[in-house]
Amino acid sequence: MRRWIGALGAVAAALALAACGQGGAADAEGGELRIYNWSDYIDPELLAEFTRETGIKVRYDTFDSNEVLETKVLQGATGYDLVVPSNHNVPRYIQAGALQKLDKSRLTGLAALSPDTLRHMQPFDPGQAYTVPYMQGTIGIGYNADAVAKRGVSMDSWKAVFDPANLAKLQDCGVYFLDASEDMYAVALHYLGKDPNSANPADYAAATDMLLKARPYVRKFHSSEYIDALANGDICVAIGYSGDVLQAADRAEEAKNGVTIAYVIPKEGTQVWFDVFALPADAPNPAAAYRFLDFMLRPQVIARASNYTHYANGNAQATALLDPDVRDDPSVYPPADVAQRLFVTTTKDQALLREVNRQWTRVLTGR
Numbered sequence: 537m538r539r540w541i542g543a544l545g546a547v548a549a550a551l552a553l554a555a556c557g558q559g560g561a562a563d564a565e566g567g568e569l570r571i572y573n574w575s576d577y578i579d580p581e582l583l584a585e586f587t588r589e590t591g592i593k594v595r596y597d598t599f600d601s602n603e604v605l606e607t608k609v610l611q612g613a614t615g616y617d618l619v620v621p622s623n624h625n626v627p628r629y630i631q632a633g634a635l636q637k638l639d640k641s642r643l644t645g646l647a648a649l650s651p652d653t654l655r656h657m658q659p660f661d662p663g664q665a666y667t668v669p670y671m672q673g674t675i676g677i678g679y680n681a682d683a684v685a686k687r688g689v690s691m692d693s694w695k696a697v698f699d700p701a702n703l704a705k706l707q708d709c710g711v712y713f714l715d716a717s718e719d720m721y722a723v724a725l726h727y728l729g730k731d732p733n734s735a736n737p738a739d740y741a742a743a744t745d746m747l748l749k750a751r752p753y754v755r756k757f758h759s760s761e762y763i764d765a766l767a768n769g770d771i772c773v774a775i776g777y778s779g780d781v782l783q784a785a786d787r788a789e790e791a792k793n794g795v796t797i798a799y800v801i802p803k804e805g806t807q808v809w810f811d812v813f814a815l816p817a818d819a820p821n822p823a824a825a826y827r828f829l830d831f832m833l834r835p836q837v838i839a840r841a842s843n844y845t846h847y848a849n850g851n852a853q854a855t856a857l858l859d860p861d862v863r864d865d866p867s868v869y870p871p872a873d874v875a876q877r878l879f880v881t882t883t884k885d886q887a888l889l890r891e892v893n894r895q896w897t898r899v900l901t902g903r
């Protein structure tokens with residue numbers, strides 16, 4: 537059984553070990569690679585292995601929202617060699633000139649990518665000119681099975697978290713929502729029967745009304761703390777990302793604390809997203825970034841990343857190498873009938889994005 541608890545500490549420890557192992561050779565041979573990735577999104581052992589193999593030291597920082605990442609990357613001078621935006625953000629990065637085009641001759645593993653993932657990439661990165669897929673997953677509901685059963689709330693619909701009558705029953709055991717404006721509006725619009733990719737501010741206003749009515753029952757808006765909060769039994773419900781909830785389930789199981797965490801894709805359907813590696817235009821060490829991308833494109837490596845994070849990857853040759861409990865988990869690889877109910881978000885222009893973020897601030901502040 538993998539250890540999840542203290543994963544961040546484990547990242548630091550693994551990197552420190554790897555750096556010690558290489559000594560000065562790491563600096564002399566490969567220099568440093570700076571990665572900015574989502575939290576709870578890598579097996580630290582893979583980073584250590586990359587350093588052992590290449591002599592390239594990895595500095596690995598994390599974020600938990602596209603909004604934070606995008607603001608940083610669009611400002612430039614991040615110092616990062618690789619960043620990991622989601623599909624709907626990528627066109628704005630490209631338009632702003634914030635990314636460099638891939639030199640595909642430096643990536644030997646691209647042929648292993650699944651045609652399905654490549655098809656999904658077309659709308660946001662035509663011809664796969666700028667990005668390399670990392671992980672894909674869904675937004676759904678993570679919950680403490682016993683706590684919600686006791687309160688008589690059925691979790692199979694978005695109603696569980698968007699209907700104040702249900703939320704009132706769950707409030708005492710604790711509800712978290714993601715603090716992610718575009719992701720939250722996409723699922724809220726979809727639940728309201730509106731286009732999740734609507735460009736009409738009035739649709740967002742309707743979703744804002746609904747979210748403002750839910751707000752009094754939401755203990756916290758946060759995009760990563762729900763993992764431990766669910767696992768420890770501090771909260772009973774979170775709108776969250778699939779693999780993060782599955783990691784919470786593992787952490788609870790590991791802690792043997794009597795908490796059982798489940799993940800559900802509500803029957804109305806949800807958003808499936810694609811997170812991709814990209815090189816900022818001013819990346820200080822592109823050579824190191826290419827080495828890392830090539831490493832992550834290896835089926836054995838990306839399979840281990842999925843085994844650890846419980847997110848699906850877009851590498852066709854990796855599927856056979858996955859742990860069966862990950863490969864066969866419908867929350868990781870949704871079956872065809874569920875896949876039919878998944879939608880992909882498209883990009884918003886800056887004006888609409890500003891409006892959506894303005895409305896989201898109202899949801900966060902309640903004003």
Ligand code: N2P
Nearest residue numbers: 574575576577622777
């Ligand atoms: C990882 C969450 C990644 C999902 N913790 C958001 N695209």
